[in-house]
Amino acid sequence: MCGIVGYIGKRNAYPILIKGLKRLEYRGYDSAGVALISDQQALNVYKTKGKVSELETFVAEKDISGTIGIAHTRWATHGEPSPANAHPHYSSSARLALIHNGIIENYAVLKEKLQSKGYTFKSSTDTEVLVQLIEYIQDKRNIDLLAAVQLALREVIGAYAIAVLDRDHPDVVIAARKSSPLVVGIGEDEFFLASDATPIVEYTDKVVYLAEEEIAVLRRGEPLKIVNLHNVECEHEIQTVALNLGQLEKGGYPHFMLKEIYEQPDCIRDCMRGRINVENTNVVLSAIIDYKERLLAAKRFVIVACGTSWHAALIGKQLIETFCRIPVEVEYASEFRYRDPVIGSNDVVIAISQSGETADTLAAVELAKSRGAFIYGICNSVGSSIPRATHTGSYIHVGPEIGVASTKAFTGQVTVLTMLALTLAREKRSIDEERFLATVQELNRIPDKMKEVLKLNDTIAELAKIFTYAHNFIYLGRGFAYPVALEGALKLKEISYIHAEGYPAAEMKHGPIALVDTEMPVVVIATRNDLYEKVLSNIQEIKARKGKVIALVTEGDTVISKIADTCIELPETIECLDPLITTLPLQLLAYHVAVCKGMNVDQPRNLAKSVTVE
Numbered sequence: 164m165c166g167i168v169g170y171i172g173k174r175n176a177y178p179i180l181i182k183g184l185k186r187l188e189y190r191g192y193d194s195a196g197v198a199l200i201s202d203q204q205a206l207n208v209y210k211t212k213g214k215v216s217e218l219e220t221f222v223a224e225k226d227i228s229g230t231i232g233i234a235h236t237r238w239a240t241h242g243e244p245s246p247a248n249a250h251p252h253y254s255s256s257a258r259l260a261l262i263h264n265g266i267i268e269n270y271a272v273l274k275e276k277l278q279s280k281g282y283t284f285k286s287s288t289d290t291e292v293l294v295q296l297i298e299y300i301q302d303k304r305n306i307d308l309l310a311a312v313q314l315a316l317r318e319v320i321g322a323y324a325i326a327v328l329d330r331d332h333p334d335v336v337i338a339a340r341k342s343s344p345l346v347v348g349i350g351e352d353e354f355f356l357a358s359d360a361t362p363i364v365e366y367t368d369k370v371v372y373l374a375e376e377e378i379a380v381l382r383r384g385e386p387l388k389i390v391n392l393h394n395v396e397c398e399h400e401i402q403t404v405a406l407n408l409g410q411l412e413k414g415g416y417p418h419f420m421l422k423e424i425y426e427q428p429d430c431i432r433d434c435m436r437g438r439i440n441v442e443n444t445n446v447v448l449s450a451i452i453d454y455k456e457r458l459l460a461a462k463r464f465v466i467v468a469c470g471t472s473w474h475a476a477l478i479g480k481q482l483i484e485t486f487c488r489i490p491v492e493v494e495y496a497s498e499f500r501y502r503d504p505v506i507g508s509n510d511v512v513i514a515i516s517q518s519g520e521t522a523d524t525l526a527a528v529e530l531a532k533s534r535g536a537f538i539y540g541i542c543n544s545v546g547s548s549i550p551r552a553t554h555t556g557s558y559i560h561v562g563p564e565i566g567v568a569s570t571k572a573f574t575g576q577v578t579v580l581t582m583l584a585l586t587l588a589r590e591k592r593s594i595d596e597e598r599f600l601a602t603v604q605e606l607n608r609i610p611d612k613m614k615e616v617l618k619l620n621d622t623i624a625e626l627a628k629i630f631t632y633a634h635n636f637i638y639l640g641r642g643f644a645y646p647v648a649l650e651g652a653l654k655l656k657e658i659s660y661i662h663a664e665g666y667p668a669a670e671m672k673h674g675p676i677a678l679v680d681t682e683m684p685v686v687v688i689a690t691r692n693d694l695y696e697k698v699l700s701n702i703q704e705i706k707a708r709k710g711k712v713i714a715l716v717t718e719g720d721t722v723i724s725k726i727a728d729t730c731i732e733l734p735e736t737i738e739c740l741d742p743l744i745t746t747l748p749l750q751l752l753a754y755h756v757a758v759c760k761g762m763n764v765d766q767p768r769n770l771a772k773s774v775t776v777e
């Protein structure tokens with residue numbers, strides 16, 4: 164994880180770097196640092212434990228001049244969060260400074276080699292090994308920085324996105340990547356560098372996404388040059404990014420998470436735009452049509468994902484199996500990649516990822532691809548690694564998600580999975596016309612129904628106050644609501660640090676019901692559908708043990724309101740689309756509990772948005 168930023172041009176680098184780090188703080192925020200080659204040609208490195216704001220305080224009285232610099236916000240892998248372990252790292256002579264996102268897997272061997280040559284280390288990071296190695300190679304062979312970086316990276320096993328400064332050559336930044344993302348922004352006589360395009364869009368919309376093992380040479384007064392580790396020049400395509408600044412700011416909301424929860428009606432509209440026709444009679448995901456023979460020939464689908472995206476995958480399984488009658492397996496990408504899965508050319512693998520950078524999901528994609536499976540990506544971040552590694556796919560188009568807890572990406576993923584299942588089912592003729600039309604028309608009504616749900620915000624904020632001091636929560640659902648229960652529990656635990664478990668409602672009596680007492684809040688998704696009566700019985704079982712039931716019910720429900728302690732009434736929809744409605748109050752509940760507890764909602768402890776390490 165970690166976020167990296169760089170600048171070289173005519174402006175003062177420091178403000179650009181700090182602003183960029185703030186945009187990337189979602190990637191990690193346990194320490195931050197900046198390196199600048201000053202107007203007096205000094206290579207100044209400033210770094211602190213904690214957030215970017217702490218770095219700003221730390222440098223208040225320091226020399227922050229310079230038109231070339233690199234900066235880093237860290238999510239610790241090797242070595243605890245501390246000033247010494249923060250990036251940038253100096254080389255021994257303090258001539259070079261380097262920032263790194265990723266993991267150097269063979270760092271111990273390289274470190275031993277350097278130690279035997281007299282090098283000493285100030286940190287316990289893998290990154291310091293890399294900068295020392297570059298300097299060692301440069302000195303030993305008397306070569307320039309680019310050549311030394313190329314040779315060093317040829318020795319490295321692992322993942323990296325790096326940027327290096329050389330005090331003696333203040334006109335160039337060298338940057339490289341393998342398995343960790345890196346984007347170069349091209350302005351007028353200036354270059355920007357970042358882990359994603361968000362720090363760059365304020366200055367230019369022209370970007371180049373570096374490919375695997377490519378090195379960018381950002382030199383003043385020269386065009387962008389990209390070479391590989393063997394110094395062969397690489398072709399590159401300049402792309403135009405469509406992000407705007409408003410999408411990257413809070414827009415009057417106290418937190419990104421709340422803004423993103425509120426954006427969902429518009430996001431889902433954007434996600435469906437051009438895919439559902441104006442008459443609301445058809446839905447087409449173009450990638451499905453383009454590859455329909457390959458998809459329909461598949462014996463089964465396997466969906467790989469992590470975290471919230473894995474929850475969306477569980478809903479996708481039910482949608483595809485229901486509409487398309489194709490067997491679907493859902494796998495944690497981290498398990499799939501290491502267990503020699505039975506996968507081959509008869510399989511379609513769907514990879515779901517908001518960031519498009521999750522290391523385990525990317526590795527699962529590569530493994531499945533190497534075994535001949537056809538890979539379909541469902542991602543949000545345009546141009547990220549997973550969409551580039553897949554055969555085809557669909558973007559969810561919900562805009563940048565900055566709050567670490569995923570909200571609008573989840574509903575966007577479920578919307579795309581619904582459209583995928585409908586498009587494929589129509590091609591396969593496995594869905595009858597009436598059901599197809601009813602589902603498309605209802606899908607189109609979902610954004611308005613989401614707006615109705617968001618009107619419950621104040622009620623849910625009041626409810627949250629009652630449960631702020633709970634130590635545990637249980638979330639229950641069945642069928643399509645079971646993954647929603649998992650997602651509700653995940654939201655609560657990640658931002659409020661309250662222990663929460665999601666369970667299939669009927670599974671309670673096989674063990675977890677032992678946890679229920681007067682202190683235990685149990686959130687039950689009990690909207691009207693075929694399993695309503697069954698869920699009602701499950702609620703009665705909890706009430707019989709004096710648990711506190713918070714039930715999500717369909718508007719006008721008069722039965723559960725008599726039994727549950729609290730009911731949240733939601734607009735009616737069809738069962739398969741219910742997750743798009745029931746998820747929202749659970750996001751709001753988690754949000755308000757965390758706010759009541761005074762937690763940092765957008766940047767919960769120990770987490771990072773983009774998990775680019777395994």
Ligand code: F6R
Binds near residue numbers: 470517568570
């Ligand atoms: C939870 C959350 C994580 C991510 C997971 C996968 O709120 O955000 O569980 O869902 O890290 O990330 P992506 O979707 O980027 O692959």
